[in-house]
């Protein structure tokens with residue numbers, strides 16, 4: 001990324017002798033992005049595409065006219081080269097805004113005067129962009145995130161308890177419920193429920209009529225959360241809280257007897273069963289790295305990574321069929337073809353994969369090289385220099401893809417961190433799987449255990465499931481190249497990964513059936 005930006009600035013400098021290259025910082029809540037641009041006379045121009053990207057806006061180039069559209073859920077801005085008019089579409093209305101100086105085009109990119117861009121981008125961004133002319137820097141202040149509202153409360157008495165369903169605009173990130181018993185004092189039993197983040201129309205909730213289950217509800221709005229207190233009409237022995245993502249509701253099942261298992265209402269049992277089906281580790285996706293026009297690394301004796309990865313992948317599929325006959329095994333490729341990295345994640349998601357294993361071989365920049373051993377990675381932005389080096393090498397495969405800049409735009413530095421956070425639910429599982437693969441492969445294949453690492457691999461980002469990438473050894477090392485290039489070596493590595501998956505599956509399923 002860095003190199004490309006510098007290059008663009010240099011080219012720009014050569015293209016226009018009067019223009020001075022400039023880099024304009026754009027500060028957001030999550031960090032600073034450096035926008036490339038230039039200064040001509042008294043005006044600082046910035047790359048429209050880069051500002052849009054930094055603000056999380058989408059862009060689209062109209063091929064015939066070179067016009068650039070920047071858009072969001074709110075509306076769009078249409079910039080025209082050498083033209084001061086910007087067409088603004090907002091809430092169904094279209095207007096033209098005129099800037100006193102035009103948009104400029106240089107080496108295929110459009111640049112807008114920074115002093116006018118803040119107001120324009122603020123129209124469609126989720127916040128306000130301001131430009132400080134003296135310091136020559138942007139600051140973006142995001143809109144206050146709106147809290148999901150409680151849309152309603154429904155109660156259903158059941159033979160052996162009751163179900164309370166809280167409808168929400170979107171599911172809260174966290175919830176907590178407690179039941180208090182009155183003992184002998186005569187005060188009623190209470191059910192307390194805290195939802196976060198959430199917003200409530202307090203007067204409306206407080207004035208809800210009583211039901212056969214509770215006599216009243218009291219709502220308290222905290223800065224980010226809502227607490228609901230239900231004054232119960234009868235005693236309940238226990239409760240179970242869960243969410244239904246199809247209806248965006250939080251469901252509290254109240255049981256009148258301790259004998260919960262027997263008394264689970266048929267509906268709730270159904271819902272839980274459906275959820276459990278989703279947890280079942282029933283589809284495993286194997287992703288032999290590279291392929292087709294992308295050979296991966298070429299090691300000693302001309303051994304190509306793509307062939308080793310495919311051979312191990314095919315062996316592993318056969319081993320897994322034997323070891324886990326009920327599990328469906330999906331491969332992102334089972335022959336020597338090129339599959340873009342983003343496509344691999346898509347294949348995995350479409351197949352309903354519960355595990356994603358990307359198979360690769362390592363190498364050092366110079367060969368022969370003594371460096372050897374197995375390394376396994378799970379997704380997180382690169383930590384060590386070594387993890388970053390390996391990630392850079394594997395990510396380089398995108399250069400074989402058409403339009404890769406567009407496809408992976410959202411995957412660089414700042415965004416990578418955000419995407420990774422979405423993955424955090426899987427991090428724990430990915431890490432455990434990575435550990436198991438690392439130990440089992442190094443043991444079975446008699447290779448050195450170089451440990452588990454965290455790195456930002458594009459191929460791991462796309463898959464919405466625990467995902468790991470295993471570097472099965474170094475093709476730049478003569479001994480390991482011979483081993484990985486051999487049928488026996490490939491069998492052994494596959495067996496190591498298979499053993500790891502079998503162990504992982506047992507641990508994983510034990511975890512979920514206990515709850």
Ligand SMILES: [Zn+2]
Nearest residue numbers: 289296360361
């Ligand atoms: Zn690779």
